[in-house]
Amino acid sequence: CIKKQRCTCILLFHNNPTCHLSCAFRSLVFCLVTALQNARERTLIAVKPDGVQRRLVGQIIQRFEQRGFKLVGLKMVQASHGILSEHYGELRTKPFFQSLLTYMSSGPVVVMVWEGHNVVQASRKMVGQTNPAEAPAGTIRGDFSVHVSRNVVHASDSQEGAQKEIQLWFPAKDLLDWDCCDQIYTIEV
Numbered sequence: 001c002i003k004k005q006r007c008t009c010i011l012l013f014h015n016n017p018t019c020h021l022s023c024a025f026r027s028l029v030f031c032l033v034t035a036l037q038n039a040r041e042r043t044l045i046a047v048k049p050d051g052v053q054r055r056l057v058g059q060i061i062q063r064f065e066q067r068g069f070k071l072v073g074l075k076m077v078q079a080s081h082g083i084l085s086e087h088y089g090e091l092r093t094k095p096f097f098q099s100l101l102t103y104m105s106s107g108p109v110v111v112m113v114w115e116g117h118n119v120v121q122a123s124r125k126m127v128g129q130t131n132p133a134e135a136p137a138g139t140i141r142g143d144f145s146v147h148v149s150r151n152v153v154h155a156s157d158s159q160e161g162a163q164k165e166i167q168l169w170f171p172a173k174d175l176l177d178w179d180c181c182d183q184i185y186t187i188e189v
């Protein structure tokens, strides 16, 4: 997408003699802004109470760091039924809803916001299917869990869902904008 926009800028230069420098400049700015917006995609990841009890927090964080994502928010909380009901609102009619709330409030959770290119989709792949029996080895659930009711970690399943979940768990002031010195080595800007 970034490359396509660069090509558009170049075509504007070469094919259209009436095109002004300012036009190309605007395209370039658009191109850069889009690249930066893509790089700033965010998702909510939570280590569930089973993951915390089993001392998997460090290994889970390490996987996201290693992949090249940037941690911009982190906290440990004892989640209330209120926040969990909202977080899992879409599952309200499911037979396991009450047991899900009981499990999720049974101990602390570690809630995080990770930022980076395509982070929502990439995280879902790193986490694996909801049912660990279907999650391949190499995914977090495939490596650390065996049962759907104790699947160690949560990851937002869409960009829209991520935005809602991030707002639910974090006041904006608790998310940090910081420069990752290796960013130019993880994406092409």
Ligand SMILES: Nc1ncnc2c1ncn2[C@@H]1O[C@H](COP(=O)(O)OP(=O)(O)OP(=O)(O)O)[C@@H](O)[C@H]1O
Pocket: 091, 096, 100, 129, 130, 131, 148, 149, 150, 151, 153, 154, 155, 156, 157
């Ligand atoms: N049949 C089930 N029995 C018990 N728990 C379940 C069952 N199905 C789902 N769950 C629990 O509810 C959670 C939420 O289900 P959802 O369909 O959102 O899966 P998910 O998106 O993979 O998980 P999460 O939202 O926690 O990342 C699951 O992660 C799992 O812990």
Ligand SMILES: Nc1ccn([C@@H]2O[C@H](COP(=O)(O)OP(=O)(O)O)[C@@H](O)[C@H]2O)c(=O)n1
Pocket: 091, 096, 100, 129, 130, 131, 148, 149, 150, 151, 153, 154, 155, 157
């Ligand atoms: N059959 C199921 C499905 C989900 N769940 C739990 O509900 C959570 C949320 O379900 P979900 O459908 O959003 O799946 P994920 O997004 O977690 O993969 C799961 O992670 C499980 O903890 C469950 O206990 N039993």
Ligand SMILES: [Mg+2]
Pocket: 155, 157
């Ligand atoms: Mg889900």
